[in-house]
Amino acid sequence: MKRRTFLATASTTFAAPFVRSQSKTSLQGSTIGHGQHRYQLDLEWCKAKRDQHPVKDCHEMVMDAQKRLLMITNEASNNILIFDKEGQVLDAWTLKLKGGHGLTLDRRNGQEFLWLCDPSSGAVIKTTLKGEVLLKLPHAKDCGAYDALSKYAPTEAAVAPNGDIYVADGYGSQFILQFDNTGRFIRKFGGLSTQAMNAGKFMQAHGVTIDSRGPTPLVLCTERVRNEFHWYTLDGQYVRSVYLPGAFMSRPVIAGDLLLSGVCFGMKPGDYRMWRERGFIIILDKENRVISAPGGLAPEYEGDQVKVLLQDQAIFRNVHDVCVDDEGDLYACQWNADQAYPYKLRRI
Secondary structure, three states: OOHHHHHHHHOOOOOOOOOOOOOOHHHOOOEEEEOOEEEEEEOOOOOOOOOOOOOOOEEEEEEOOOOOEEEEEOOOOOOEEEEOOOOOEEEEEOOOOOOOOEEEEEEEOOEEEEEEEEOOOOEEEEEOOOOOEEEEOOOOOOOOOOOOOOOOOOOEEEEOOOOOEEEEOOOOOOEEEEEOOOOOEEEEEEOEOOOOOOOOOEOOEEEEEEEOOOOOOEEEEEEOOOOEEEEEOOOOOEEEEEEOOOEEEOOOEEEOOEEEEEEEEEOOOOOOOOOOOEOEEEEEOOOOOEEEOOOEOOOOEEOOEEOOOOEOOOOOOOEEEEEEOOOOOEEEEEOOOOOOOOEEEEEO
């Protein structure tokens, strides 16, 4: 099936869940991944107790300078859970967000801040690590970015070296909105595409980050439905894309020279009604070639194009984010996974 036909069909068929049972006992301690990026799986890493720190979906995770792991959930009683690297809960706090989704760490002038996104309310909020609110970005309809009829449901934010904030409207009108460090709206770019191939536009602009691996920082965005990463200049000019067939990625994560992403699910042509519970992780090198896929099939290339990326082992359901710590270990956060806490992947 041609790429255009596959994507056009796939984008209209995400309504029938695929349910399967899976036993994790035999997978504890197993080795996953490929090449120089292989990991020992720890499914019992998290020591949180459900009666004290419940979760719904574990959406995103970051590591601060104290080597603590901060995770956002859509559980309003504790939007943020803070762990040590051994999985013990150190702290928790909440802004009572009903749809806590995006979590970004901003290091600036020797300090660290968080950016939280809630697509259910349109909230994009800057806080201290303790949850003190410092700034709320204006709603897209209140700052001139959108008209009264346009949907706004921001999924993630990223902060450029100059302090500008880029917000991915991944569950709304599919623009990337740019604000200055005071919250003044500057511009928007991207926008909704209903076509299977339309460079620079989005079927789902799910995640955003700043890619500083090259000579000039670029805005890097996830186009989940078309299985692509898009790069833009800081003023919103489209630069290039990388196509990763089968991989419905979550946000892009930069760690040194690597680009990682949690794959919510992998899907091949003809598999449209069997798309849930097929998550894994992908790791790309500085040239943006997939070099490992923990939980997925070994990546193979035909020339410069990677072949379809799919789950290999039923370790994960739907990986929504991957966090990399200071030792190169990974932490996998999942959506729609029976309220599962994160798993740890220990680098071998």
